[in-house]
Amino acid sequence: MRKRTIEDYVELLYDLQKNKKPVHTNDIASVLNINPASVTEIFQKLNNDGYINYEKYGGATLTQKGEKIAIATKKKHDTLKKFLKILGVDEKIADMDACKIEHVVDPMTMEKLTKFVEFVQRFKGGPRWLDHFKYFYETGKYIECTLIDTAKCPFHRHKSQ
C-alpha cells in the first residue's frame, strides 16, 4: 500500500470520532489492518505535531489544527469523487481515486474542479453536453445539432426552467 499521510489519519480520526471519542489505537488498527503498535507510534507523532491530543492508554482526539485538515481533506475528497462520477467513473473507483488524488493535487486544480462540479450540478440531470459526452464515450460518435430554440439548448437544461 501507498505510504499513508497525516491527512489519511486525521480524516479517519475525524470519522471515527463521530461514533466514539476518544479514538483508540485498536480502532484505527482494525480499520487499516495494521498493527496496534504501529498506531501507537503514529499517535505519538501526530500528538507531537499538534494534530491530536493523545495520552498513553487514553486514545486520541483531534485538535483544532487536526480537525481543520480533516475537514479540508474530506472536502477535497468529496469534490474529486463528485467530479469523477460526473465523468462516468464507477462509484467505487471514484472513491478510491479520490482518496489517492486528494493528497497530491494542487489547490488551483481543486478550485477549478470545485467550480466545474458546481457548474455541472447547476443543471438538473446534468447539462445536455454531458449526455453528448456519454453518448460519445459509448459510441465514439458525436451527436449532430438539431436545435432551433432555447428550450432545447443542449447547454441550458437549466434548473430554473
Added chain:
Amino acid sequence: MRKRTIEDYVELLYDLQKNKKPVHTNDIASVLNINPASVTEIFQKLNNDGYINYEKYGGATLTQKGEKIAIATKKKHDTLKKFLKILGVDEKIADMDACKIEHVVDPMTMEKLTKFVEFVQRFKGGPRWLDHFKYFYETGKYIECTLIDTAKCPFHRHKSQ
C-alpha cells in the same frame, strides 16, 4: 519530496535516452538532484526487475518492458495535463499535478479523461459550454441562453462546420 516510483524513473530514462544512450547515473542524479550513488542503487533494482539493461560503469538503456511502461506513463501524463489545461489550470501546475496523479489514477478514470479530452478537442476553440464554464469561473454567473439556430448552438461549435 514524494517517493519516486519505477514509472518516474523509466519515464525520465526514456526522455534522456533520446539525446544520449546509454544513460549514466550522473545524468539522472543531476536532473533529480540526488546523489549518483543513489542512482546506482536504483539502476541495480531496475535492472533486477527487468526494466533496464545495466552494467557497472556502463549506464542504462530501457528494455522493451521498461519502454512500454515509459510510453504508457507519458501518455497518461499528457492526457492529464491536457485535461487540466482545458479546465483552466496553469501550464506549470497542470504539469506538476499530472506528474503526481499519473502514478495513482485508475485505468478507468484515465479512459474517461482521455475520451473527455478528445470530446472537448473536437471543437475548435473548445465547445461553447467551456466558454460558459470559464465565464462562470470568473464571475460566478451563468450565461442565459439566447440561441435560435444550430449555428449558434453552444455545444456544436464544430470543427467540421
Added chain:
DNA sequence: ACTAATTTTTAGGTATGCCTAAATTATATT
C-alpha cells in the same frame, strides 16, 4: 478485590530510499 482477559505500549527488527565518504574504474592530458 482478585484474577483473567483485553488493550496498549515498549523494544527491537526489516525494507526502502535516500545520504556521505572512501574506494574503484574510466577518461583525458601530457
Added chain:
DNA sequence: AATATAATTTAGGCATACCTAAAAATTAGT
C-alpha cells in the same frame, strides 16, 4: 603510457513506516 581528473560504485548510515514478541496497564467477571 603515466598520471590527474572525473565518473561510478561500495560500504555504512539515517529516517520512516511498518512489523513481532513481550511487558505493562486497563477492564471485566466472579
